[in-house]
Amino acid sequence: MLSDITLGQYFPGNSFIHRLDPRTKILATLIYIIAIFFADSFLSYAILTGFALAVILISRLPLLMVLKSLKPIMIIVVLTLGIHMFTAPGETVLFTWKFLSVTQEGLELGVKMSLRLMLLLLFSSVLTFTTSPIVLTDGIESLLRPFKKIGVPAHELAMMMTIALRFIPTLLEETDRIMKAQTARGADFSSGNLLQRAKNMLPLLVPLFISAFRRADELAVAMESRCYRGGEGRTRMHELLYKGIDYAAFGTIFALTALLAFLRWGTALCAL
Amino acid sequence: MISVKELKHIYTDADGHEVSALNGINLDIPAGEFIAIIGANGGGKSTLARHLNALLLPTSGKCIVDGLDTAEEKNLWDIRQHVGMVFQNPDNQIVAAIVEEDVAFGPENVGVPGPEIKGRVDRALAAVGMSEYAKHAPHLLSGGQKQRIAIAGVLALEPRVIVLDEPTAMLDPQGRKEIVRTVKQLNKEKGITIVYITHYMTEALEADRVVVMEKGNIRFSGTPHEVFSRVDELEKAGLEAPLAAKIASELRKSGIKLPKEIITDEELAEVLCR
Amino acid sequence: MSIDIKNICYTYMRGTPFEKKALDDVSVSIDKGEIVAVIGHTGSGKSTLVQHLNGLLRPDAGQVAVDGISLAGKDAAAKKARQLVGMVFQYPEHQIFAETVYEDIAFGPRNRGFEPEEVDKQVREAMAFVGLDFETFARRSPFRLSGGQMRRVAIAGVVAMNPDYLVLDEPSAGLDPRSRNAVFKEIMALHKSRGIAIVLVTHSMEEAVKYAKRMLVINQGRILFDGNPADIFKNHQQKLVEVGMDEPQVFKLAALLRKQGMELPQGITDDVTLLQMIKKAKGWR
Numbered sequence: 001m002l003s004d005i006t007l008g009q010y011f012p013g014n015s016f017i018h019r020l021d022p023r024t025k026i027l028a029t030l031i032y033i034i035a036i037f038f039a040d041s042f043l044s045y046a047i048l049t050g051f052a053l054a055v056i057l058i059s060r061l062p063l064l065m066v067l068k069s070l071k072p073i074m075i076i077v078v079l080t081l082g083i084h085m086f087t088a089p090g091e092t093v094l095f096t097w098k099f100l101s102v103t104q105e106g107l108e109l110g111v112k113m114s115l116r117l118m119l120l121l122l123f124s125s126v127l128t129f130t131t132s133p134i135v136l137t138d139g140i141e142s143l144l145r146p147f148k149k150i151g152v153p154a155h156e157l158a159m160m161m162t163i164a165l166r167f168i169p170t171l172l173e174e175t176d177r178i179m180k181a182q183t184a185r186g187a188d189f190s191s192g193n194l195l196q197r198a199k200n201m202l203p204l205l206v207p208l209f210i211s212a213f214r215r216a217d218e219l220a221v222a223m224e225s226r227c228y229r230g231g232e233g234r235t236r237m238h239e240l241l242y243k244g245i246d247y248a249a250f251g252t253i254f255a256l257t258a259l260l261a262f263l264r265w266g267t268a269l270c271a272l
Numbered sequence: 273m274i275s276v277k278e279l280k281h282i283y284t285d286a287d288g289h290e291v292s293a294l295n296g297i298n299l300d301i302p303a304g305e306f307i308a309i310i311g312a313n314g315g316g317k318s319t320l321a322r323h324l325n326a327l328l329l330p331t332s333g334k335c336i337v338d339g340l341d342t343a344e345e346k347n348l349w350d351i352r353q354h355v356g357m358v359f360q361n362p363d364n365q366i367v368a369a370i371v372e373e374d375v376a377f378g379p380e381n382v383g384v385p386g387p388e389i390k391g392r393v394d395r396a397l398a399a400v401g402m403s404e405y406a407k408h409a410p411h412l413l414s415g416g417q418k419q420r421i422a423i424a425g426v427l428a429l430e431p432r433v434i435v436l437d438e439p440t441a442m443l444d445p446q447g448r449k450e451i452v453r454t455v456k457q458l459n460k461e462k463g464i465t466i467v468y469i470t471h472y473m474t475e476a477l478e479a480d481r482v483v484v485m486e487k488g489n490i491r492f493s494g495t496p497h498e499v500f501s502r503v504d505e506l507e508k509a510g511l512e513a514p515l516a517a518k519i520a521s522e523l524r525k526s527g528i529k530l531p532k533e534i535i536t537d538e539e540l541a542e543v544l545c546r
Numbered sequence: 547m548s549i550d551i552k553n554i555c556y557t558y559m560r561g562t563p564f565e566k567k568a569l570d571d572v573s574v575s576i577d578k579g580e581i582v583a584v585i586g587h588t589g590s591g592k593s594t595l596v597q598h599l600n601g602l603l604r605p606d607a608g609q610v611a612v613d614g615i616s617l618a619g620k621d622a623a624a625k626k627a628r629q630l631v632g633m634v635f636q637y638p639e640h641q642i643f644a645e646t647v648y649e650d651i652a653f654g655p656r657n658r659g660f661e662p663e664e665v666d667k668q669v670r671e672a673m674a675f676v677g678l679d680f681e682t683f684a685r686r687s688p689f690r691l692s693g694g695q696m697r698r699v700a701i702a703g704v705v706a707m708n709p710d711y712l713v714l715d716e717p718s719a720g721l722d723p724r725s726r727n728a729v730f731k732e733i734m735a736l737h738k739s740r741g742i743a744i745v746l747v748t749h750s751m752e753e754a755v756k757y758a759k760r761m762l763v764i765n766q767g768r769i770l771f772d773g774n775p776a777d778i779f780k781n782h783q784q785k786l787v788e789v790g791m792d793e794p795q796v797f798k799l800a801a802l803l804r805k806q807g808m809e810l811p812q813g814i815t816d817d818v819t820l821l822q823m824i825k826k827a828k829g830w831r
Contacts, residue, residue, distance in 0.1 A: 170363055178640065184635075185707065226377060227429065
């Protein structure tokens with residue numbers, strides 16, 4: 001059944017990380033990504049990796065599950081490693097095979113680059129694992145609000161996301177139902193060439209779109225009759241509030257960034 | 273509370289023809305009344321309902337809600353706060369993916385301060401008996417439960433009138449009972465005026481007054497007893513009278529004198545088994 | 547000729563925390579020419595059961611066979627057997643997709659591999675059955691019709707596949723009383739003239755008593771009762787109330803009159819008979 005699919009990858013829990021304000025988590029993730037680009041020595045990379053693992057541990061997510069989220073980018077990681085390994089210029093040749101040669105510098109650069117990619121994805125997946133899509137939407141809306149003046153439709157974007165989250169399960173159910181109904185009328189969704197298959201999808205897609213439009217229409221009327229008139233003058237039941245743990249989290253992530261910045265430039269500054 | 277005067281509604285259909293959905297409706301609904309509107313499909317029930325909170329505006333005639341004319345734009349949001357609407361398909365009126373967030377949607381729209389919203393949401397959910405589902409996802413609830421969430425969403429705006437447009441048409445018998453029970457309770461305990469549109473005659477029996485609509489007109493109206501004892505006229509309007517009323521009417525037709533209007537099983541038994 | 551279900555079990559979302567056993571060792575046979583009502587409250591398993599009748603769902607255990615041919619296979623014979631069972635889902639008008647009424651109704655028969663003349667014949671007959679005039683409606687867009695007419699187009703789309711068994715899941719849901727009666731009249735006419743079996747899934751006890759000779763009461767994934775509707779209501783009233791089923795109005799009224807001392811025979815299923823019996827008991831004529 002299509003409706004078996006669970007939405008997003010939120011993994012409910014009550015850890016320190018789970019309890020953080022969504023804005024804290026989004027901002028911390030951004031800061032971490034910047035910090036990744038400060039790193040150049042292996043020590044910095046070791047610190048970054050250690051920090052990521054510590055965050056996963058604190059969030060009490062199954063480590064294996066989080067690591068699995070790396071699967072879709074593994075090809076890119078291997079490719080990055082390969083390209084740097086074989087093409088980066090360097091002096092210390094480790095070994096040569098036909099016209100390909102691997103240098104010490106190339107290997108190091110390759111490992112660092114692929115590590116960057118993996119850490120980036122690992123850390124941001126902690127965000128989506130520990131924050132429900134709904135709370136995440138609230139966080140994004142709140143963070144975007146100051147940019148309203150320069151034309152970022154923060155409320156509208158958030159409203160659209162909210163409605164999408166609400167209706168994805170409903171439309172999946174509907175797809176399942178229409179598919180069954182047409183199968184019972186002898187429809188075939190799986191055989192034939194590409195063109196034939198595309199044509200065979202019509203009995204599914206046409207009713208699905210009609211239904212989606214009907215739903216949208218009815219929902220719009222229902223929203224209007226509940227006094228919806230855009231984001232102007234709107235209040236929220238749960239206003240987001242930064243608490244102690246959020247300040248603690250910000251402190252930690254800033255300390256990490258400062259440390260990495262020091263490791264990169266600090267020694268040069270001291271020498272001055 | 274609501275006063276409809278000579279209300280006409282004409283619209284242009286997909287083929288460009290002018291269609292008259294309401295031809296001069298007159299209807300007064302006093303505060304606190306539970307009024308049921310019945311009639312076959314295409315009779316104008318839903319159109320009338322949508323005039324009551326200014327989702328539609330009169331082609332001619334007037335619709336006055338609590339002294340406010342729906343045709344005047346400045347009254348729009350006041351009217352929509354006073355008159356809540358519940359629609360047929362429970363799925364298509366729930367906005368948020370968490371029950372309490374959805375119930376909060378209305379008060380958030382009209383700018384109720386955050387802390388006060390929480391109280392309103394809790395009260396609304398309690399009134400429809402859904403408090404324990406506050407944190408649930410609506411798509412996992414039964415039809416009757418979803419529809420009660422929709423009612424709570426309207427209640428959170430603290431309306432004086434709730435218009436329900438065939439709220440039970442898509443529900444199973446269990447869900448239908450839940451809705452009728454909830455609506456009756458809101459009417460009796462909170463004094464909310466109820467305008468209830470339905471195909472199910474047993475549900476209309478609960479109302480103070482029943483209005484029969486056909487082809488854009490009010491055919492007749494009265495107490496459930498007055499309306500449902502007019503068995504033949506109901507059938508002509510494409511409706512079905514309750515069984516006891518049908519039996520009583522047939523008995524009368526074969527010349528048997530029955531003392532009063534009969535619409536329920538109990539009344540028939542009382543008359544026949546004395 | 548029959549659909550034979552033997553010991554089927556079915557579980558939704560197997561292997562997840564949401565696992566739910568919908569059918570638990572169900573066996574039942576439905577003969578060609580029967581009218582069988584299937585009742586049970588939402589979540590009882592009745593919809594799951596009927597979706598096994600034409601292979602839309604495959605049982606986790608047990609067998610389903612139509613006219614002796616198992617539906618489990620992937621061969622042509624199994625496919626053909628599945629197509630002997632027509633299925634009208636709840637709100638079937640939501641599956642309409644073609645530009646004209648004709649094209650939509652012709653979809654099923656074409657998929658069955660009928661020749662063009664046969665398709666045309668089936669479409670015309672199906673439209674006649676559901677009371678849609680061919681000249682008036684065949685070339686119109688189905689999306690411009692009223693709700694009741696769209697429902698008829700959808701039912702015709704299944705009837706045109708010329709099934710031997712027709713499963714209808716709440717065909718009257720959301721219709722007003724007049725359209726409700728009209729749809730049932732058409733279904734009964736179809737049953738009579740083609741002799742096909744009707745499996746009617748319904749929430750309405752009135753419909754079950756009025757139209758079916760046999761009734762299956764489903765509760766918690768099992769068949770609770772299987773027999774004549776009037777007998778089941780008469781003999782198991784207590785149990786039915788326990789599992790959340792209402793009695794038909796006629797039964798309720800008759801029972802009340804009896805309780806208050808009127809002498810009425812058991813097993814009155816329709817209002818005409820009830821009226822006659824009341825007159826007889828009171829000595830009126």
